[in-house]
Amino acid sequence: MGFLRKKKVKKYSYYYYVQKERINGKPVDAVHIYLxxxxxxxxxxxxRDENKSNITLKTFEYGRIAAxxxxxxxxxxxxxVDDVVTKRNQPGLSVGDYTLVSIFGRWCGPLSKTASAKHFSESFIGFGNKFPSKVNAQNIISQMKYxxxxxxSEIELELSKKLKEKGIIPDMIVWDTTNNYTFIDCGEKIPQKGKSKQGRHNKNLIGMGLAVSGENIPIFHKSIPGDTHDAPLFNEIVDDIIDRIKQIDVDPEGLVLVFDKGNNSEKNIEKLSGRINVLGSLKKNQIKDLFKIPFSEYKPLYTTDKGVEISGFSTKWNIYSKEYTIVMSFNPNTRKRQALTYEKAKKKIIKDLDGIRRSLVRTGRGRPMTSNxxxxxxxxxxxxxxxxxxxxxxxxxxxxKEFKxxxxxxxxxxxxxxxGKLAIFTDKYDWSDDKIVITYNRKVFIEDDFHWLKDKLLIPLTPIWHRKDEHIRAHVFMCVMGLFFIRYIxxxxxDLGITDEQIFNELSKIRVGLVAHDDLKEPQIVVEDMTPIQARIFSKLDLGRYLEHNNF
Structure with a gap:
């Protein structure tokens, strides 16, 4: 930041504009302009004021809505959306139009349906009348019933077919579940109390299962009650996932389904056998002997982009009534992180258990805690x-009574x-140990998806104020579609080599201005100055096309 410097010579004062910088640890004048x-x-x-024309300027959100x-x-x-949804034709915006507005609201959110309509209308697209009608906030809510x-499921299927037409064909499917706490006190079947992954066990939960392709693009999701357990759900959902793959004319027997150990059961693995290849992890109590093998038996497998050496060994092992390849892998960074997480959790657990002990023996006013x-x-x-x-x-x-x-x-x-140890099993017998571990670790993609859906600065699933299951399903669908859009982008x-978060953040900073002054017959649209990476995103996505043929 610059400042003014006054220099006095005899009885006269002279002013300079100065900017400082540190060079070799010492402040020096980097800019020194006489005024x-x-x-x-x-x-x-x-x-300057005498020669200046009257100028007016209004700036608009542009990058995200154009993307x-x-x-x-x-x-x-x-x-x-409009082809799949059964709805009587009527004037104004379609269900598909309102769905896009809702997705925009989650991208800029968390915004309520009313705020989404307002934010969209005040964006460049809304202001420039590039939608067939004005956005009505109440109608956004009304569309949810469809x-x-x-x-x-049909909309997601048609989108998967479109991806295949674009050459985006899944080579693997990753499945996982999560839940989000809500402030819904009494809803229908979906909001239920369960084991909150955010530690909010006193709140009703909304559950969700998500399947993504190897490109990390969502191809299937399901809203589920908050108290749903992973293994029973997996047994139900397997047929849906395999059917989805067949419906887009891809042979599931050539694909790999990646899932974590929470989905394991004899019944589930048997259901997958011969229909799709499996790549999962095992619990320690399933293969205790392999976890006891010393590190001297581990060999280097590969080095991560961050320079971490992953080691391991493989063997054949009979489990779930079949012989599988088992790879035991070890990540030293994971060991450090898990140990630190445990120590932090240990302190909190002891504190909570001490509180329970005190509450059980507490006397005085109020209802005492029971043993149960x-x-x-x-x-x-x-x-x-x-x-x-x-x-x-x-x-x-x-x-x-005493709590011990x-x-x-x-x-x-x-x-x-x-x-730091991980036991991975698969029926891809021809795969190398490092490929098995690397492929399984791509499961981090879906964990990243859940991060996006839980981060209020990205595509937030919460807060959820809907009580009806049909509205909750629609709300979750809009959020997953928001994730679908950013993953496709x-x-x-x-080839730009930037993360999804960087793309999302850079898009949010791309704005346009509407400039009018005395020398112009009509207002002009001007893109605000962009950084080099913003310019490359703008060009690669051809975002300039929506600045043409404006209706101002």
Whole structure:
């Protein structure tokens, strides 16, 4: 930042514009411009004002909405929605139009339906009348009733077909689930209390399952009750995933389905056998002997982009009534992270258990905690992965209750020794050890998707204020479509070497201005100065096309 410097020579004062920089640790004048005396500066300002035309300027959000329109145009998104949705033709915006506005609201959100309509109308596209009608906030909510499970599935299917036409053909499918807490007190079947992945066990949860392709583009999702367990759901969803692959004319037997150990069961793995290749992880208690093998048996597999050496070994092992290739991998960075996470969690668990102990023996006003209440609180206080380490009980004798807890030191030692290790099983027998581990670790893509849907600065799924299941399904669908759009854009910009978050953030900074002044017969549209990466995104997506043939 610059400043004015006054230099006095005899009785006269002279002014300079100065900017400082540090060179070799010392501040020096990087910019030093003579401006003149006070009277000379005033004369220059007055002369400039005399020659200046009247100028008006209004700036608009442009990058994100133009990017959405570019994807819509390439894939025919609005047309797909309108073709699938059964609705009487009527004047004004279609269901597809309102769906695009809702997606825009999540991209800029979290925005309510009313705020989405307002924000869209004030964007360049809305202001320039490039939509057939004005956006009505109430109509956004009204459109949600059209998105039942069958309709959502058909829209996702048609989008998958469009991707295949563009040459984006899945070579693998990654499946995972998550849940989000809500402030819905009484809803229908979907909002339920369960094991919150955000630790909000006292809130109703909205569950969601998501399947993405190897390019990390969503191809299938399902809204599920918050108390749904992974394994039973996986058994139901397998047929839907395989049917989706067949419907886009891809042979599922040539693909790999990647999933985590929460989906494992004899019944589930048997259901997949011979229909699609599997790539999953195993629990420690399923192959205890392999976890005991010393690190001297591990060999280097590959080095990550961050310079971390991943080691491991492979063997054949009978599990789920079949012989699979098992790769035991070790990541030293994961070990450090898991150990630190455990120590942090341990402090919180002990603090919570101490609080339960005090509450159980507390006397005075208020209803005392019951033994069952203490057990329930303890269950909620201990994350699933640490349940074997922390033990507790309520001892009652002579009208006296005492809550006791302790740490199983043997289990704790075993847990810490196994941090950083991962057991992966597959029926891709011809794959190398490093390919198996690298492919399984691509599961981080879907974890990144869940991060996007939980981050209020990206494409937030929450807050969810809807109570009806049909509205919740529609809301989740809009958010997943927002994710679909950014992943497709990322695929197109793959050669730029930037992350999805960088793309999203750079798009949000691209704005246009509407300039009018006395020398112009008509207003002019001017793109604000862009950084080199913004300019490359603008060019690659051809965002300038929406600045042509404006209606100002």
């Amino acid at each position: 003149g005396t006070a009277d000379e500066i005033l004369n220059k300002i007055n002369k 959405l329109l570019s994807v819509d145009e390439e894939l025919g998104f609005r047309n797909i 998105f039942d499970e069958q309709t959502i 209440g203490a057990i329930k609180k303890a269950v909620e206080s201990i994350p699933t992965q640490y349940e074997a380490i922390f033990k507790y009980d309520v001892v009652e004798s002579d009208n006296h 807890y302790w740490i199983d030191e043997k289990k704790e030692k075993t847990f810490l020794e196994n941090t 990322s695929h197109k910009l793959g």
